[in-house]
Amino acid sequence: MEIILADVHGFCFGVKRAVDGVYDAVKKGRVVTLGPVTHNKRVLAQMADAGVSVVNSVDEVSVRKDITVVLRAHGVAPHVYEELNEKGLKYIDLTCPCVADNQKLAKKMHEDGFVVIVAGDAAHPEVVGINGWAGDAAIIISSFEEVSNRKWDNRRKYFLISQTTFSAEIFDQISHLLHQNIKNFSVQNTICKATIDRQNACAQLAKKATKMLILGDTTSSNSKKLYDISRNLQKNTYLIENIADLDLKNFSTCDIIGITAGASTPPDAIKEAIKLMSEIEKNLNNAEVVEQESNETENFEDMLKESVTTLHTGQVVTGKVISIVNGEVMVDLQYKSDGIIQRGQFSENSDVNPSDEVSPGDEITVFVLRVNDGDGNVLLSKKRVDAQRGYKDIDAAFVSKEPLMGKIVEVTKGGLIVNIGGVRVFVPSSQVSARFTRDLSEFMGQELLFSILELDKSKRPWRIIGGRKELAAKLEKEARDKALEGLEEGSKVSGNVTSVAKFGAFVDIGGVDGLIHVTELGWGRTKKVEDALKVGDKVEAYVIKINRETGKISLTLKSVENDPWHNLLTRYPVGSIVIGKVVRMMPFGAFIEIEEGIDGLVHISQIAHKHVKHPEDVLSIGQEVEVKIMEIDTDKRRISLSVKQAIDMDYDDYDDDYDDDYDDYDDDGYDDAAPEETTEE
Ligand code: F3S
Numbered sequence: 231m232e233i234i235l236a237d238v239h240g241f242c243f244g245v246k247r248a249v250d251g252v253y254d255a256v257k258k259g260r261v262v263t264l265g266p267v268t269h270n271k272r273v274l275a276q277m278a279d280a281g282v283s284v285v286n287s288v289d290e291v292s293v294r295k296d297i298t299v300v301l302r303a304h305g306v307a308p309h310v311y312e313e314l315n316e317k318g319l320k321y322i323d324l325t326c327p328c329v330a331d332n333q334k335l336a337k338k339m340h341e342d343g344f345v346v347i348v349a350g351d352a353a354h355p356e357v358v359g360i361n362g363w364a365g366d367a368a369i370i371i372s373s374f375e376e377v378s379n380r381k382w383d384n385r386r387k388y389f390l391i392s393q394t395t396f397s398a399e400i401f402d403q404i405s406h407l408l409h410q411n412i413k414n415f416s417v418q419n420t421i422c423k424a425t426i427d428r429q430n431a432c433a434q435l436a437k438k439a440t441k442m443l444i445l446g447d448t449t450s451s452n453s454k455k456l457y458d459i460s461r462n463l464q465k466n467t468y469l470i471e472n473i474a475d476l477d478l479k480n481f482s483t484c485d486i487i488g489i490t491a492g493a494s495t496p497p498d499a500i501k502e503a504i505k506l507m508s509e510i511e512k513n514l515n516n517a518e519v520v521e522q523e524s525n526e527t528e529n530f531e532d533m534l535k536e537s538v539t540t541l542h543t544g545q546v547v548t549g550k551v552i553s554i555v556n557g558e559v560m561v562d563l564q565y566k567s568d569g570i571i572q573r574g575q576f577s578e579n580s581d582v583n584p585s586d587e588v589s590p591g592d593e594i595t596v597f598v599l600r601v602n603d604g605d606g607n608v609l610l611s612k613k614r615v616d617a618q619r620g621y622k623d624i625d626a627a628f629v630s631k632e633p634l635m636g637k638i639v640e641v642t643k644g645g646l647i648v649n650i651g652g653v654r655v656f657v658p659s660s661q662v663s664a665r666f667t668r669d670l671s672e673f674m675g676q677e678l679l680f681s682i683l684e685l686d687k688s689k690r691p692w693r694i695i696g697g698r699k700e701l702a703a704k705l706e707k708e709a710r711d712k713a714l715e716g717l718e719e720g721s722k723v724s725g726n727v728t729s730v731a732k733f734g735a736f737v738d739i740g741g742v743d744g745l746i747h748v749t750e751l752g753w754g755r756t757k758k759v760e761d762a763l764k765v766g767d768k769v770e771a772y773v774i775k776i777n778r779e780t781g782k783i784s785l786t787l788k789s790v791e792n793d794p795w796h797n798l799l800t801r802y803p804v805g806s807i808v809i810g811k812v813v814r815m816m817p818f819g820a821f822i823e824i825e826e827g828i829d830g831l832v833h834i835s836q837i838a839h840k841h842v843k844h845p846e847d848v849l850s851i852g853q854e855v856e857v858k859i860m861e862i863d864t865d866k867r868r869i870s871l872s873v874k875q876a877i878d879m880d881y882d883d884y885d886d887d888y889d890d891d892y893d894d895y896d897d898d899g900y901d902d903a904a905p906e907e908t909t910e911e
Contacts, residue, residue: 231483233507234439236490238431240500242424244303244326245493249273251324252300256280259296264288264310265355266691267302267324268494269450271471272544274691275614279575279599283654286693288313290656292642298322304355305329307362328394328422329356335418336364339389344416347371347408349401350393354451357393374403377411387414394422395452395493397459398429424493425452432456432490436463439488441481443507444469445499446492453492460490473503474542502542502601541565541608545598546615554585561594561610569596569608578613578652579637613652620651624682624694633679633701641670648680648696655680661697664706679705709741710781717742717783719773727767735763737771737785744783746771751787753794754827762787794827795864802859802869807876812853820845822857822871830869832857837873849873 241249248267255261261282266274274284285291288310291299298320301310305325314321325333336346345367350357352370361368369388371377382388390408392401398421405417436442442460446453446469457469470476481487487507491500541547541563549561549569559576561569576584588594597614627634636655640647645658657680659670667673684695717723717739725739734747746769751762763769771785790796802808802824810822813829820837823829837848849855857871 231481231507232486233504234435234486234488235500235504236428236431236435236488238424238427239489240445240491240493240495240497242326242422242428242493244328244422244424247326248300248303248324249496251322252277252282253280255298255300255322256282259298260294261298261300262291263300263302264306265302265304267300268447269453269492270447270494270496270499272499273494273496275544275597276599278691279611279614284691286689288317288319289644290642291317291319292640293317293319295320301325302355303329305333305359306355307359307366309362310359325359326394326422328420328424329359332356332391332394332420333360333363335391335420336360336368339391340364340367344387344389345369347388347390348393349390349404350396351451354393356395360391360393371404373400374407377404377407382408382412384413388412388416390415390417391420393451394420395425395455396421397455398426399459428452428490428493429456429459433459433463435488435490436460436467438486439464440466440484440486442467442488442490443473443476443503444490444492445471445473445495445503447471447494450492450494453495456490456492460488464488472499472542472544473506474545498543506542541598541601543598543600546595546618547598548593548595549610551588551590551592551594553590554588557584559584559588559594559612561596563608565608567602567606567608569598569610571596571610571612575599575609575611575613578616578649616652620653621692623651624653624655624685624692625687628682628685631681633681633698635677636680636696637677638673638675641674646670646673650680650696653694655682655694655696657696657698661695661699664699664703706741713740713742714776714778714781714783717773717776719776721773722770723773723785724768724770727763727765727769730759730763730765732759735759737769739771739783739785742781742783744771744773744785746785746787750774750785752827753788753792794825795867798828798864799862802862804859804861807856807858809854810857810871812849812851812855815845815849815851817844820849822855824857824869824871828869830857830859830871832871832873836860836871836875839874839877 245268252261252263252267263282263284265286266284267277268274288299291297299314301321301323303324303326336348339346340363346364347369348357348360349371351372357370361370388408390405401419401421408415408417436459442464444453444457444460444467446456448454448469448471453469457467460467466480468476489500489503489507547563549563552560552562552568557573557576559571561571563569571584574580576582576587594612595615596610596612597618599609599611599614601608603609623634634650636648636650638646639649639654645656646662648655648657659667661683662670662673678698679701680696680698681701682694683697684693686693723739723744725737725744727735728738728743729736734745734750736743736745746763748756748759751759756762769787771787772789773783774786775784808824810824810829812820813823814821819831819833821829821831834842834845837845842848855873856876857873858876860870860872860875862869
């Protein structure tokens, strides 16, 4: 077996510059990348571990001083810069210089009146960006068939450029056909040199290899192109994300194995592949000797599996817990080195103590972050396995519409970030609850059920939108129905004040809110609800009315026991003299409070022995006076008092005008007949 690595392979200049740029930025603060920096899961996983988040639009980024937005090598359309500047976000532009040149060229040709044609994939972010620089008016062509199928306007002039990672061969075909179809046509091949060199090296190697391994993510455009180029020349071509994904039964001792890698494949993935293939080669040689000696035929694949014990980054393996020290878990992986789950890699929830979850001897499934951290340890992550499981659960929940439990871990400008099974899910503010909530921070740390509303698996990481508006409304209704079931008018309930309005206070009485109207806050007169109750107060109330259709419940704080009119006649016998305080003046008399919530009227004729024209000529608000209880009408809740009679105990002057004037009043003590400006309130 011979193993040959392509002359040009792996990280290109632009991707390396972007990856290094992200790690430089991480040293200075929080980093958010606008789209994944590369199309390689391993690189993205390592970045996620370093705390780098990926968003798909500027809208999703919180405006915070410590956040830096990174623009990846693919570049972006001009409107993205405008959005970043408008939001005042700090950003680093790591657009590959080759892509930036392409954008400038597209802009210039568009401004010069050319229709810009881009040979490339219309959905690729680089092409989306270039189209933006061409006034969003570019024609995107990905195959020469599309050239034939389209009508070209020979009154216009066209200019062809290319996605930097496009296939040179297809570009030539497209260019050739456009020349034939369009009168006024110019072209500039903008495929970057790194791409051309990598494609040429791949083609050369494919011609002489018997098996070709293309290391790259299946979502990477340039890796797929390498695969296509190689496959045309060598049908035994395999596109694999990890060398461990290789099906060994296809290989034999006579193979010439060519290895190359896409522009987003990191160096350690290539090294791992070479190492494993070299070990295979070595074992094959040994196997040949053993076979000659024992004359036994052994399955090639089984033999390799037995002799080669490997671990690779990104692998999910099961081991046994050896120990838990200071929050770090040591794991036996049956590998030459033990694995370690460092703090922060055990669970997404930083409050979780590993000792509470696992014990020595327990089996544990982990994700290999790095095979060798430099000190010979295998770095592991349990939270990554949880997240993978979380992605699976989210996928299933999206289909089944079953809600999932999640913990609110962050409040952003546009909503909440919720941790659902180790996966960060965005919940827009409109979806947080059944009602509008101004301050979302009240949800921080809560664990609630969420539905998966949107799931786009074509994005890396997946674009997941969660919500609980409908769910919250349903749960509230269920709770309300249940609470209403056990509720009767007249029953006593207790609960906490949830909100206060001008007209009353709402009280949560166990899954359902009841309203205590301002007039029901007490037997006395309450001017402001806030004077009586505030949010959070615990109250005991009586149910006055239940509307089971609308779910509206009216409550009162008034009860017979706390009614100041209870036993009033016993406490204030008619004829007794008490000291009261003047609380209101009317043209026909003054109201005197004899105890809190109880006041009676001293008719103007009962204020003094002399003729009184206006009550305020004799009395003033707040003044304490001795009054005689003349009459108590407990049904109408009225008390007639006399100052005059308190002085001389003479009943003679008590006349019928008294009752007539009192009758002009409603229960609030207002004179319905009196002119408004004379009403003191
Ligand atoms: Fe730049 Fe070419 Fe790489 S355009 S990002 S150097 S493939």
